[in-house]
Amino acid sequence: MNGVHDMGGMHGMGPVKHEKDEPVFHAPWEGRTFALTLAAGAWGKWNIDAGRHEIELIPPAQYLRMSYYERWYVRLVELLAKRELVSREELETGHAKPGVPKASPRLTAGQVPALLSAGALASRRIAESPRFQPGQRVRARNIHPAGHTRLPRYARGKQGTIDRHRGGFVFPDTNAHFLGEKPQHVYSVRFAARELWGDQASPRDAVYIDMWDDYLEPA
Amino acid sequence: MNGVHDMGGMHGMGPVKHEKDEPVFHAPWEGRTFALTLAAGAWGKWNIDAGRHEIELIPPAQYLRMSYYERWYVRLVELLAKRELVSREELETGHAKPGVPKASPRLTAGQVPALLSAGALASRRIAESPRFQPGQRVRARNIHPAGHTRLPRYARGKQGTIDRHRGGFVFPDTNAHFLGEKPQHVYSVRFAARELWGDQASPRDAVYIDMWDDYLEPA
Amino acid sequence: MPPAEHHDHAHQDVPSDLALRVKALESLLVEKGLVDPAALDALIDTYENKVGPRNGARVVARAWAEPAYKARLLADGTSAIAEFGFSGRQGEHMVVVENTARVHNLIVCTLCSCYPWPVLGLPPVWYKSAAYRSRAVVDPRGVLREFGLEIGEDVEVRVWDSTAELRYLVLPERPAGTDHLSEEDLAALVTRDAMVGVAKVEYPKPGETA
């Protein structure tokens, strides 16, 4: 979706503010929100793409006002309800509906190291060979899907060069909507800064974006 | 500037909400803000492009949160201060600094009808003939100025056809910054919806945008 | 626990003291001699009571009634509209676009909320909304559907993004069965929404019987 989250190239967001000796979390609720999200995610009721999309669905004015972990909180509540781990009624009352058995087995502290060090591989084996070769000119497609996509708006319609093949990966545009993994080749594509931004950019600079096959067409 | 005000093509802004029998102003302060803006504008200390740009300078999260006339209020305060009709100190205290003579002559009620029916012509005579002719293919330039522009982001880099010549007009990109009127030809350009939005758009539809000469290059 | 906040996104959180701040600003500007409260009253009165979509409706009705006027209107909107005395602020450079059986026109301003004040008055909230400004150019048929207007696939939708100093008025299609109506009766049928392109003119008017 062409959401406000897709902010590459926007002006007006102010200066970048660097905080010296920044803590990992600025308040205990941030850490709890982070941990709740990972622990609830361990039930496997959603995937990373669905999680990203849920944040994109926060209305733009609120998205921009909210801090990072406030967005995580909103996302967690929505995912719990939509994926039916918790009902809207339970979220409203703050208590489990009587008579519903406790979920099991939940993630334990002992399982945390293994969970984190395993991660979740998004790579997939793909039988067909890659459609594009390094050095080949390509164009990012001019698409404007209403759903989730990882093709940033500033690159659409722009020409670049295949830098290298990255391997096969789960396709976010379908996976985010639980419509299957549709794995496909991903390429690192080099876009000259001037192709993206015109003459104001340095003739030397470039932006590299990892692009799924479906995002590309021959130039 | 690539601001959040440039919202053609964005998703996530919700449904269009139509209000039946809508009043012109929803509260007295809206009408006063509207009228104050026009009356203060009659001093000629800013132009329409500077006024539009001042609204674009509202930070994105606040821009999206604010109602239309709240933006007008913020703009008016900023313009009054920047163009030195009122000092920041006076805006702070709410009172005129003692010893400063009253401004004169202010707009009177009797002058209102003439002010409104005259308007402010943005058209200008231009000696040179238009660079482009109806039917000619053109491309909107891929520019990303940090300042004011009226070339919407969704059209940049896209090809269209000159529909007709509109005449010569003041150039907003300079006028907004009090850098001169730089008048130039304006053309109505027809962009096929599919050129702008890809295959999801109707093959029949089109968007027409009035473009200043500086926004265009031959395709 | 309250549900996540982000569902009530229609709500615009206007600071409660905004009315007071506007009042304070007015009193400062009056004190400095910069504005005259009577001029403010006159400005408000103009757009609350004198200038509005009834102006545009008269233009449309005449174009329907008089082919010669319609030709002048489509050739030079500004001067044809000025025949009624409608002119000036935010209508200095008028363009009239005609709806037909093959073409449907829709007006928007994606960058702010440009609108032809002398013929339509000040724009309604929906026209100024982020929802309309964002979607009218990318999904005009979807937007029109929300307004209850289904545009056939054989009809071309033209969206006019009024980002320059040209201001647009849609000349709607004259409804069938109105041959016997006077220009004044015709004008009574014409709505603001039809002149922006989000509605058609209906006859008999919705809710009436023929």
Place this chain on the structure above:
Amino acid sequence: MPPAEHHDHAHQDVPSDLALRVKALESLLVEKGLVDPAALDALIDTYENKVGPRNGARVVARAWAEPAYKARLLADGTSAIAEFGFSGRQGEHMVVVENTARVHNLIVCTLCSCYPWPVLGLPPVWYKSAAYRSRAVVDPRGVLREFGLEIGEDVEVRVWDSTAELRYLVLPERPAGTDHLSEEDLAALVTRDAMVGVAKVEYPKPGETA
């Protein structure tokens, strides 16, 4: 009259009851058997105390100290980094990009805030900010200048927008005069900011004398 509000745009207006709401949500999820508070503690402890930029600094120092390791790191970041036992969540597919006298690399995620957790920990606020995400791709040199880094016109700036599942780590240039330092001493010089590409590694460290 208060000045116009829109100058304090750094302020993010966090609802005062958010801490309470998170607490209530945790107690509901515990009540339902969905989460174990001890697991939450372990997750927080991991990123507050165990996983952070010191990991990445060790990787960088070794690449500086051992040419063979550097070659492995640039050829296959994921497995070379795994030699230290750093792997997993948000570092499953690692790419290391090398700064040289001719190329300066900068990492961003314009769509959210993707960041290589196993080597750098959780991202700082500035990396997640709208300001950084919006500007890093269109004005990288301006952003770097705000960080105090002036990149010469003869140097190519490469911005890596990590919008897919690849995660990036910048291998900074080894500062001059560090030949005598041990791998451990080298690691102590390497900052998080240098591994994102918004700083260079300095020797002696800023504030120290050689």
